[in-house]
Amino acid sequence: MIVASLLLILLAVVLLVIGLAGGSSLLLIISIAASLLAAVALVAGARQVAAARATAEPVRPRGGPDTTGAYGPPVDTGVPVQHVPPTVDDGGAGWRQPPEPPAADPSTPVEPFDDEPATQDVPVADAARLARLDNEVRVVDGRPRYHLPGCPHLVGREHEPLPVAEAVELGFTPCVHCTPATALLAEDGRITSGGAGA
Structure with missing residues (x-):
């Protein structure tokens, strides 16, 4: 399509020059029509190329390494990635867990820490x-x-x-x-x- 639009543009320029030199209104109108057809062909060709790229290449973030295969699972790039575990409600040991006293047996009621100070009353x-x-x-x-x-x-x-x-x-x-x-x-x-x- 892009080649066809380039040929139509060339044809429009030739017809424009001939129409202006010979004073032919018909050639000028055909030149304008050829220019419009070239524009339509150019847009259609650009959309085809964009659609072909979208289906052939994986999308990756700008500036980042390509971590996906062409059509498969992620590819190891060898660049280490820091894992930051969640700090709340992850169910494991770690900082910033919601405060709960430990229970030895799930069937026994949970008792507060023996050495934990009381809560300050705050309005x-x-x-x-x-x-x-x-x-x-x-x-x-x-x-x-x-x-x-x-x-x-x-x-x-x-x-x-x-x-x-x-x-x-x-x-x-x-x-x-x-x-x-x-x-x-x-x-x-x-x-x-x-x-x-x-």
């Missing part, structure tokens, strides 16, 4: 403000509380820094010993009249 208005802060708190994997960095409950335990908004979103609650809700809201200047430590 609803303060809890909503706390959930918008990005201050850093500490969490211990699998434990339900979040703490300030100097909390005695963290001594001897592996802990991870986490923004307080994310800790609240994941279901962690503030420790009654280090009262992180009171400290963070006071630091932010947003404690309500009821107070976060009440």
Whole structure:
């Protein structure tokens, strides 16, 4: 189709020159018609080429390596890819798991951790403000509380820094010993009249 459109363009140019030189309106009209046919043939040819490419070549992201075979499974490119496991609800051990005490036997009721501090009482208005802060708190994997960095409950335990908004979103609650809700809201200047430590 593309070759046909090029031939039609050449024909249109020749007819245009002859029509202008001889003053023939008929040749000028035929030249215009040939130009229009060339345009239609060019568009049709371009669409055919695009359709042929789409069925013959696999689609790959721009700038990335080709990781698929022509018509088969992915091809190993030899480039290592970092696997980042999900941090929530993956069912396995790892950081940022929703806090739940372990159960030895599924038929026995789940008991809270014996050494876990109680939850600091936080008014609803303060809890909503706390959930918008990005201050850093500490969490211990699998434990339900979040703490300030100097909390005695963290001594001897592996802990991870986490923004307080994310800790609240994941279901962690503030420790009654280090009262992180009171400290963070006071630091932010947003404690309500009821107070976060009440």
